Amino acid sequence: MKKYYISTLALILCFGLQAKAQEEVQDEVIESIIKEAEENSQLRYLGHELLDGIGPRLVGSPQMQKAHDWAVAQFEEWGIEGKNEQWGEWRGWERGITHIDMVEPWVRSLAGTQLAWSPPSPEGGATGEVIVIPQLEEGQSFEDWLPNVEGKYVMISTPQVTGRPDYNWEEWSTEESFSQMKEERGEVQAEWELRMSQTGHGRRELPVVLEEAGALGVITSYWSRGFGANKIFSAYTKKVPTIDLSLEDYGLLFRLAESGKKPKIHLNAQSRETGVQPTFNTFGEIRGTEKPEEYVMLSAHFDSWDGATGATDNGTGVITMMEVMRILKKVYPNPKRTILVGLWGSEEQGLNGSRAFVEDHPETLDKIQVLFNQDNGTGRIARLSGQGFVDSYEYLGRWLAEVPRPITQDIETNFPGNPGGGGSDYASFVAAGVPAFSLSSLSWSYFNYTWHTNLDTYDKIVFEEVKNNAIMTAILVYMACEEPELVSRKRRVPINQRSGQPAYWPVPRSPNRKGMIDN
Template sequence: MKFLNRFFLIALLVSSATMVAQDKDQVIEGIINEANKNSQLEKLAHELLDVIGPRLVGTPQMKQAHDWAVKSYENWGISARNEQWGEWKGWQRGITHVDLVHPRVVTLEAMQLAWNPGTGKKGVEAGIIAIPDVANEAEFKQWLPNVKGKFVLVSMKQPTGRPDYNWEEFATEESFEKMKKERTEQTRAWREKIRKTGYNGRTIIAALEEAGAAGILQSNWSRGFGVNKIFSARTKKIPTVDVSLEDYGMLYRMVEYGDEPRIKVVAESKDLGKVPTFNTIAEIKGTEKPDEYVILSAHFDSWDGGTGATDNGTGTIMMMEVMRILKKIYPNPKRTILVGHWGSEEQGLNGSRAFVEDHPEIVKNVQALFNQDNGTGRVVNLSGQGFLHAYDYLGRWLEKVPSEITQHIETNFPGVPGGGGSDYASFVAAGAPAFSLSSLNWSYWNYTWHTNRDTYDKIVFDDVRNNVILAAILTYMASEDPERTSREKSVLPNNPRTGKQRQWPTQRKPNRKGGLD
């Protein structure tokens, strides 16, 4: 009898284990296993960031990246293409070398801005001048001829190069408050000084160039150790160089104390004229509903102060890895799975807006779109973007994601529609259910967003791998869902700033001829 009882117990345990195994979704298990045991993220990041580098729209590196992505997809057996949507001012970055040559000799940490007019290999050597505190526009115009043949300092000299968190840790409360007060007053005084010239921080550049300045020196500090934002030049013929906070402050003090500093700037770059701009599109064709789409979305371009690692190299390699895994584990999806690597997001979502405008037949049949574009962190926020019933389907899909991933995600349903910020907004404006997979900060805004420090070493691969699993499972669930997702919009709440009811964002046209006006 004991033997029989033991036999039945063993049989029951075997049966239970079999039922549990059958309950597990083999596709989901395969996704998790492939992502964890055969990840290609590091290799993709190296090829994209270390070898190709930054992907400024209109540069050869941007085209190189598009071609690399197509080849990578084809190697995985995924159909891919580069789809032209416009033209842009072509430009190629060259060497930037800035040296202080008087009153001492030292190489400075500096970088020419995007689309900067080059100096040629010989460079430009000149003295430095600062914008004075004038009484009014007339007095500024009288002073303006003084800039002829000189580099002009156009940014405020920062009172400290230490970020606030460093002050909070080490300074006395009185010292920290004093510094903040002085910085606020200095910032206000600087803005007033520029206002009295009759220009603003942007328009004054053209006036200085027209007056014969040798070049423009700026320092766009990003409130962190060693970090500056690197954007685009506004000059037509003379170099514009961003200088590190430390070196910029030194130059400014030398001018103030009458040390007559001189620098030599070599800023080699090439104007390449008009060049085509692209989106890279890849797809795994649906077997049952090929004309319905689940879209993976990440912008491909970047600013070029660093290598565009967290903005948006991480989003790019994440979506490529999701596609690779799905092709291997889920090669015959019910709906078509499409990935869009958008061009010129940084200049106004231009690539995705062009795709929405050019492909209404796809947009009207979007089951769901998942976009990632804010750093290297694990996804911690998901909004319903104002779609009334988003909870019904996103909730169902999220249930299949491992709890160690979903436990970190805060949801907001139905939420409000995003009007900009990243490419999902292009689709939301057209009424398509598009969602942002918003990530943990990892000091993104100060340290890597559009800075000279946005490089491979800032990637947290465990978090990116986490996001790959999340996006792959959501895509699989969206593809398999027997129901079409609802596009019904919620009644939007009032805007707390204006007191007026929020309006659904309107679809905007892309700029298809950037920098060519």
């Protein structure tokens, strides 16, 4: 009996020493992650090479292909296996110069740009009068008025009452003047909607109707409710250019046209079609040692709109995940599970790259431990939802506890939460039952100033916050790799907030693999 007692005690001591040794190794790896991120950060270098050197990454553009190839080369320089995997084709288009000058009633260069996939101006540009969609008189039809557009540029966006965002009014105006402005803005919006309804065409169809009637081009202005910020999306015209003007310059032309002063502009907007182009996802992989067929995934979308360089949507997500791979390759080169990063193509047109991966690699989905996605700006990670996975609190909570408290202290969590049905690439995986989580950032005026705007550039990045995001993500990946078993995938069916009845888990959706090719 005494011998048995001694043997049991020895066994307990052995396990205790082993556990202590494992904790010491874990602490050492985490300390090395933090030290590497703090002392040898490559975030500014990566941001400069991607955003300044390559530029915007519109799907199907030469810059998108350059970005794919650059990332593969960068991974390989770090000793990480990299590859591009084709998943579809897209209409190829390359942006050229956009130069817009008001030439009557006086001369001024205007701020604006072509919309993506817009046809070009004639070589050297074209001069024409600017007109506005009118409010039709009783008995007059839009078809009666339509011949007036021939040889002219047509404005089709709502004029703005003020170029000051609401927060500026709230800071400086009286309550009465702010209310009066909002009332006037509502009236102008209603009056413009009446004008548009009188055309009998929706916003997608109207530009095509105008070009068929002989318009020289279409002028829009999609103000983003921030000083100098406009959303830049895609054109619907097939033969003549569509440009987006700044709020200030759109308002100038609109007021001149409405008052009968017949403004004219010279527009030289150049671009070229490049035919059908292959489109890719880019991957980097650090092969696991003990469980190489199980994966911990990093996720960010590589493409952007091209009104600017896509710095916070989603350059910051890309450089964060690339930096995490670099750090882990250096301080944790032999992970228990395989670490795989996916930089997705064509997220902006409907999560197409990540949906293609889910559809093309069903054999991988059951072997993904967790996926972490980052896609909404430059701020520190501030929100984390369990996405409807019942046991997510247990393992995410343990892993987060290993991240330095100053990085996690302000994070709002929601467990188990509800599954995301869209918004970013994590949703493609959640729909397939993969524990996939959005590392959602603090705003930093994201939706006003950088999300899909002409101002989404390198200078808007707050690198200290991005660095902390890289530290947190690297530690989470390390902990997920070291977890003894695959985490639970038990799901909670969400509740419809209106009816109070059970809703449904999102279902996987197929990607668009031939983007804009039939248009």
